[in-house]
Amino acid sequence: MPSxxxxxxxxxxxxxxxACALALLAACLFAAKTRAVDWQLLLFVSPFxxxxxxxxxxxxxxxxxxxxxxxWADVFAFTDGGYSLFGxxxxxxxxxxxxxxxxxxxxxxxxxxDAAAFGGALGIAVGRWGNxxxxxxxxxxxQSPALRCFPFAVYIDLYDDYCVSLFxxxxxxxxxxxxxxxxxxxxxxxxxxxxxxxxxWYCGARVLIESMRQDSMYIGFVRxxxxxxxxxLIVLFVVLLVRKARFMGFRAIDFGACVAFLxxxxxxxxxxxxxxxxxxxxxxxxxxxxxxALSGILTAEYLALQHERLRRFPDPA
Numbered sequence: 001m002p003s004x005x006x007x008x009x010x011x012x013x014x015x016x017x018x019a020c021a022l023a024l025l026a027a028c029l030f031a032a033k034t035r036a037v038d039w040q041l042l043l044f045v046s047p048f049x050x051x052x053x054x055x056x057x058x059x060x061x062x063x064x065x066x067x068x069x070x071x072w073a074d075v076f077a078f079t080d081g082g083y084s085l086f087g088x089x090x091x092x093x094x095x096x097x098x099x100x101x102x103x104x105x106x107x108x109x110x111x112x113x114d115a116a117a118f119g120g121a122l123g124i125a126v127g128r129w130g131n132x133x134x135x136x137x138x139x140x141x142x143q144s145p146a147l148r149c150f151p152f153a154v155y156i157d158l159y160d161d162y163c164v165s166l167f168x169x170x171x172x173x174x175x176x177x178x179x180x181x182x183x184x185x186x187x188x189x190x191x192x193x194x195x196x197x198x199x200x201w202y203c204g205a206r207v208l209i210e211s212m213r214q215d216s217m218y219i220g221f222v223r224x225x226x227x228x229x230x231x232x233l234i235v236l237f238v239v240l241l242v243r244k245a246r247f248m249g250f251r252a253i254d255f256g257a258c259v260a261f262l263x264x265x266x267x268x269x270x271x272x273x274x275x276x277x278x279x280x281x282x283x284x285x286x287x288x289x290x291x292x293a294l295s296g297i298l299t300a301e302y303l304a305l306q307h308e309r310l311r312r313f314p315d316p317a
Contacts, residue, residue: 011130011133012081012130012131012133012134013079013130015126015127015129015130015133016127016130018126019122019123019124019126019127019130020050020123020127022119022122022123022126023116023119023120023122023123024042024043024046024119025119026118026119026122026123026178027039027042027115027116027118027119027120028042028043028115028119030114030115030118030119030183031111031112031115033183034111034114034115034183036108036111036114036115036191037108037111037112037115038108041105041108041112042112042115044099045095045096045099045100045112048095048096048098048099049091049092049095049096049116050092051095052091052092052094052095053088053089053091053092053095054083054088054091055091056084056087056088056089056090056091056092056094057083057084057085057087057088057091058075058078058082058083058084058087059087059091060083060084060086060087060088060090060217060224061082061083061084061087061217062075062082064084064217064218064219064224065082065217068082069082081134081136084217084224084225085124085225086224086225086228086229089120092116092120093113093116096109096112096113096116097109097113100112110191110192110195111191113192113195114191114192114193114194114195115194116195117181117194117195117197117198117199118178118181118182118194118198120198121174121175121177121178121181121198121202122174122175122178124170124171124174124202125171125172125174125175125178126171128167128168128170128171128174129167129171131167132150132154132165132167135154135155135156135157135158136167136215137166137167137170137213137215138154138156138163138164138165138166138167138213138214138215139163139164139165139166139212139213139214140163140164140212140214141159141161141162141163142161142162142163142164148162149162150165151165151168152164152165153165163214164212166209166212166213169205169209170205170206170209173201173202173205174202177197177198177201177202180197181194181197181198190306190309196236196240196302199232199233199236200233200236200295200298200299200302201295202229203228203229203230203232203233203295204229204233204291204292204294204295205291206225206226206229207226207229207230207233207268207287207290207291207294208284208287208288208291210223210225210226210229211223211226211272211283211284211287212284221273226272230265230268230294233294233295233298234265236298237261237294237297237298237301240298240301240302240305241254241257241258241301243305244301244304244305247305247308247309248305248308253304254301257297257300257301260293260297261293261294261297264290264293264294264297265290265294267286267289267290267293268286268287268290268291268294270286271283271284271286271287271290272287
């Protein structure tokens with residue numbers, strides 16, 4: 001785990017708390033604007049989402065970094081850092097689903113998850129800056145003296161060297177997603193749409209970012225967060241394809257999308273695991289293309305489904 005000063009850890013904790021507060025505020029404002037779900041319901045769910053999100057983030061990190069946590073005291077040393085963003089997202093999402101199902105308010109599930117995705121995009125955009133303080137989410141060493149400065153590079157105490165800053169592009173991506181997902185009557189407001197857009201493009205970006213990280217979580221040689229991001233895209237594609245087939249039937253263009261999607265998955269797998277180390281730049285370029293193709297195919301398929309829905313059932317407004 002990268003070393004960090006006590007000030008850095010404390011400031012990072014405060015920044016993460018601010019990010020959570022902004023995420024909740026944005027989610028409530030989204031709910032109030034769209035009126036798809038009561039913002040007071042989101043406030044009711046928020047303590048459960050925060051608690052389970054924290055537990056998920058910590059549990060994921062501990063589970064995949066067992067060598068760092070030899071005693072229970074290490075596990076419960078929360079101020080020493082060590083949290084997984086995907087674990088936190090999964091925990092918060094499960095809390096929202098569980099609470100609404102227990103309250104028998106299933107109709108608000110997707111709108112609530114839309115609000116959470118909207119707020120989460122802002123939360124990640126702000127919270128990722130904590131990695132500047134605790135010295136996490138960094139890439140390869142920077143050799144060029146002209147690039148050994150922020151924002152391209154950050155100094156890492158553990159290596160006594162400058163490394164590529166990877167938290168910054170992730171933060172900027174999430175800020176762009178937050179702006180794209182702003183409530184607007186001219187955009188698709190179908191329940192679940194914001195969640196779909198967030199997962200499609202965030203997970204596509206994480207597939208590439210995780211490949212460049214030096215501090216990823218591993219099982220053997222496999223990067224855990226990269227696998228989670230890739231599997232999320234695959235699940236989204238399967239669910240979308242099934243929904244399209246039920247609504248429109250399975251057409252030749254959908255078969256072509258399947259072939260292209262599988263080709264992108266295979267290309268990404270090849271770029272990540274089979275190309276030689278001497279082709280590192282080529283690896284990343286090929287992986288970037290594969291990740292962009294996965295998100296792009298998902299986007300095209302989703303837009304085609306929405307277009308057909310609007311054609312068959314025009315919006316009376």
